[in-house]
Amino acid sequence: MSEPVDGVDPMQIGSLQVPLPILCAPMAGGPSTPALVAAVGEAGGLGWLPAGYLTPEALEDLVTDVEERSARPYGVNLFLSGTESGDDTDGAVQAYVEELAGEAARYGVAPGEPRFTDERVAEKLDVLARHRPAIISFTFGDPGAAVVSRVHNELGVPVAVTVTSATEAVTAVASGADAVVVQGIEAGGHRGLWFDDPSEPEGGPRTSTADLVRAVVGSVGVPVIAAGGITDGATIGSLVELGAVGAQLGTAFLCCDEAGTAAPYRRALLEGPYVDTVVTRAFSGRSARSLRNGFTERHSGAPARYPHVHHVTKPIRSAATAAGEADDINLWAGTSWRSVTAGPAADLMARLTAELTAGS
Ligand SMILES: Cc1cc2nc3c(=O)[nH]c(=O)nc-3n(C[C@H](O)[C@H](O)[C@H](O)COP(=O)(O)O)c2cc1C
Secondary structure (H helix, E strand, O other), X not given: OOOOOOOOOOEEEOOEEEOOOEEEOOOOXXXXXXXXXXXXXXXXXXXXXXXXXXXXXXXXXXXXXXXXXXXXXXXXXXXXXXXXXXXXXXXXXXXHHHHHHHHHHHOOXXXXXXXXXXXXXXXXXHHHHOOXXXXXXXXXXXXXXXXXXXXXXXXXXXXXXXXXXXXXXXXXXXXXXXXXXXXXXXXXXXXXOOOOOOOOOOOOOOOOHHHHHHXXXXXXXXXXXXXXXXXXXXXXXXXXXXXXXXXXXXHHHOOEOOOOOOHHHHHHHHHOOOOOEEEEOOOOOOOEEEXXXXXXXXXXXXXXXXXXXXXXXXXXXXXHHHHOXXXXXXXXXXOOHHHOOOEOHHHHHHHHHHHHHHOO
8 A cells, every 4th residue: 555544644754655654663583574574565554674683695585575575665674783792701691501501401402602793784784775675774772874874875765773762862863863763661572772781670761652752752853753562553643642753563563474473472472371571681681571481580680791692592492482382482572462463464554544543
């Protein structure tokens, strides 16, 4: 769908115009597929492909796939690598490896090697310059003016930066960002914090999505996209009232038919037995909101060392997924996860649009 929808203002970010103010969040690690990105675009929203953890070659295959499925605009999200944090001088990562050895053995695997990963942002931008994403976003920091200018000059598309405070938003805009994705404490998955403060249990400020939209709209002059805990059209409408141009939903799309969410993860969202979410570093070494399961409860003291811990736990998470054992999987989910439904993405988009227009 490319026409405007009655009663809904199209979402405008620089030169990009999208009929509906509904964005499907980039969800790395499997849930976001080209089919999901394309389906959301075809329904009048904006799908967003995650490039985190991927090689540039794998990213090229995925953007090609999206473009073969749909001519609608789509976004691409890049993780910033941060800086190599050096040796494990305090031994915290090694201690965590030892803590996990018994659990890994239960699945017949060993914990992975702790290591830093370079997200190869420059090479991924080379790939994207050969394609036609409509917007590029960055998560886990400030991409800086040089990278933002490169996207503007070589791709000719707007740049969005994920922020978790008004201070981060002001810095992102000073670097040239054309939009900010404000991620509230309710959000599922990794917090977009620029600095995951080890002295803070949840890594940093606990500002709600609505409060953050208010604060950021009042602090910067660029379009603000709201993210975190949103699963219905009425909430999207209320955030637009507060000044957001649109809302980015992740968890709500996890059980769509087109999503690549693993079967035990889907079952946990739709059928239980979990009752709560928690911000945890147990899986990756970076604060992220997951359903509270056995793994988050047993490893609440995991070190703040990302992506080293991500690599350490990966064999356990993969084996648990293959075994259908949700208790040892990172079940990223926002606080509104109980509203998640299964079915085609087009049906979810239709429901969100109906709820949005009902309030207009
Ligand atoms: C499974 C999952 C994976 C995610 N992966 C990414 C990612 O690759 N890049 C990113 O910027 N945000 C990622 N996020 C966070 C989302 O962009 C978004 O902030 C969040 O889903 C919003 O909260 P909600 O899940 O309550 O809708 C992920 C979230 C989930 C649930």
